[in-house]
Amino acid sequence: xxxxxTSGPHTSGRRAPLxxxxxxxxxxxDIPAGSYVNLGIGLPTLVADHLATGRGITLHTExxxxxxxxxxxxxxxxxxxxxxxxxxxxxxxxxxxxxxxxSFAMMRGGxxxxxxxxxxxxxxxxxxANWSTGxxxxxxxxxxxxxxxxxxxxxxxxxxxxxxxxxxxxxxRCTLPLTGVGCVxxxxxxxxxxxVGIDGARVVELFGTTHxxxxxxxxxxxxxTR
Amino acid sequence: MSAARFAKSALEALxxxxxxxxxxxxxxxxxxxxxxxxxxxxxxxxxxxxxxxxNAGNGDDPLARLIQRGRVAKMVCSFPRQVDSWHFDAAYxxxxxxxxxxxxxxxxERIRAAGAGIGAFYTPTGFGTPxxxxxxxxxxxxxxxxxxxxxxxxxxxxxxxxxxxVGNLVYRKTARNFGPIMxxxxxxxxxxxxxxxxxGALDPEAVVTPGIYVDAVVExxxxxxxxxxxxxxxx
Numbered sequence: 001x002x003x004x005x006t007s008g009p010h011t012s013g014r015r016a017p018l019x020x021x022x023x024x025x026x027x028x029x030d031i032p033a034g035s036y037v038n039l040g041i042g043l044p045t046l047v048a049d050h051l052a053t054g055r056g057i058t059l060h061t062e063x064x065x066x067x068x069x070x071x072x073x074x075x076x077x078x079x080x081x082x083x084x085x086x087x088x089x090x091x092x093x094x095x096x097x098x099x100x101x102x103s104f105a106m107m108r109g110g111x112x113x114x115x116x117x118x119x120x121x122x123x124x125x126x127x128x129a130n131w132s133t134g135x136x137x138x139x140x141x142x143x144x145x146x147x148x149x150x151x152x153x154x155x156x157x158x159x160x161x162x163x164x165x166x167x168x169x170x171x172x173r174c175t176l177p178l179t180g181v182g183c184v185x186x187x188x189x190x191x192x193x194x195x196v197g198i199d200g201a202r203v204v205e206l207f208g209t210t211h212x213x214x215x216x217x218x219x220x221x222x223x224x225t226r
Numbered sequence: 227m228s229a230a231r232f233a234k235s236a237l238e239a240l241x242x243x244x245x246x247x248x249x250x251x252x253x254x255x256x257x258x259x260x261x262x263x264x265x266x267x268x269x270x271x272x273x274x275x276x277x278x279x280x281n282a283g284n285g286d287d288p289l290a291r292l293i294q295r296g297r298v299a300k301m302v303c304s305f306p307r308q309v310d311s312w313h314f315d316a317a318y319x320x321x322x323x324x325x326x327x328x329x330x331x332x333x334x335e336r337i338r339a340a341g342a343g344i345g346a347f348y349t350p351t352g353f354g355t356p357x358x359x360x361x362x363x364x365x366x367x368x369x370x371x372x373x374x375x376x377x378x379x380x381x382x383x384x385x386x387x388x389x390x391x392v393g394n395l396v397y398r399k400t401a402r403n404f405g406p407i408m409x410x411x412x413x414x415x416x417x418x419x420x421x422x423x424x425x426g427a428l429d430p431e432a433v434v435t436p437g438i439y440v441d442a443v444v445e446x447x448x449x450x451x452x453x454x455x456x457x458x459x460x461x
Contacts, residue, residue: 061400078399080401082400083400086256091399097397097400099404101335103334104334104335105335108331108349132356139315140306140325140327142357143305143329143330144330146352178355181353
């Protein structure tokens with residue numbers, strides 16, 4: 001899938017890395033009006049705060065709802081109305097409910113336009129690792145991650161570019177257990193927006209860093225989008 | 227299936243469950259969990275169970291206690307690990323319970339396939355990942371896909387909002403989740419509802435689960451909204 005950005009490559013005037021809220025706003029800016037969108041658990045949930053009402057964007061939550069609204073006031077919490085992170089949510093006018101098989105058919109059938117996921121690692125070819133840290137004694141859990149990653153028409157990742165101990169999360173080849181192969185088309189991070197896929201990693205936009213600094217930091221050769 | 231039977235208690239609705247039975251339990255976390263029916267299963271005593279459920283218990287809820295008491299031999303689920311899944315975590319680490327980890331969409335579709343009489347299906351989900359290791363795969367329409375088999379059960383335990391006199395069901399909000407597919411995939415479907423209404427009181431256009439799938443119903447007053455008292459956070 002080709003990028004159709006409003007912002008040209010490498011032209012950001014930003015002198016500093018983005019905050020998490022700013023990354024979320026940058027993700028939101030790329031989501032076309034009228035889209036059906038699934039936001040993964042964790043960092044991607046912040047994107048909801050930046051989807052202006054009036055753009056006709058509908059949120060899908062894979063536990064069985066379209067038209068998900070924001071968190072309720074404490075008095076209005078309804079245990080039967082939660083999102084995929086089991087957090088209480090609300091329903092917007094036009095909302096609908098459906099069972100799990102329909103919810104994932106919606107995803108796998110290519111009806112969801114955009115899925116925004118978090119990640120532990122993304123490879124330059126678009127492989128995703130986001131469900132297992134590979135720790136041998138960890139209790140494994142996958143949830144809907146594998147279905148979401150390959151099902152949406154466009155899967156993008158929102159993440160920090162480095163781990164807490166400063167190792168790159170954009171890598172030549174994922175070392176952690178994979179969630180999906182070649183499924184990610186773009187990553188949004190505090191330092192750069194980067195397209196990934198069969199053409200390798202190509203920088204779309206930089207925030208407070210240079211192309212060369214980014215290559216050194218990641219130990220990767222990065223292309224540029226046209 | 228025969229017409230739905232209306233039971234006076236959860237235990238009566240549950241009926242006989244054999245040791246080693248495969249039991250589907252609805253719910254996505256606490257939302258939609260048939261807690262009274264799982265309590266009845268605890269009381270009923272069957273062991274060596276294979277439990278198919280999205281999660282593996284929260285806190286000390288009935289499913290967690292079923293695992294804690296060593297009654298579950300195997301869990302088939304997508305997301306056992308929760309902040310308060312300590313009973314499953316301990317049982318898994320000690321080797322007391324086996325785990326088949328299934329991507330959530332595959333879990334749903336495998337259950338749906340069982341109910342629909344589908345022999346198996348190919349899906350791209352999981353291809354190239356550890357969860358597809360050893361499974362047959364094929365490239366179909368240019369996409370690598372994995373062969374997945376249906377999941378059948380001996381009994382399904384599900385919570386719905388209302389049932390009418392012939393077992394038609396409607397659910398409530400995201401508590402619907404696995405209920406409508408699990409009742410199709412089990413030889414016996416047992417449902418707890420908040421309210422039983424007279425036949426004819428549910429709009430046929432709004433029925434989610436037709437009564438043909440439902441074998442036993444028990445009304446547990448207040449069992450829909452917030453009755454579990456369970457939350458994601460440890461108490």
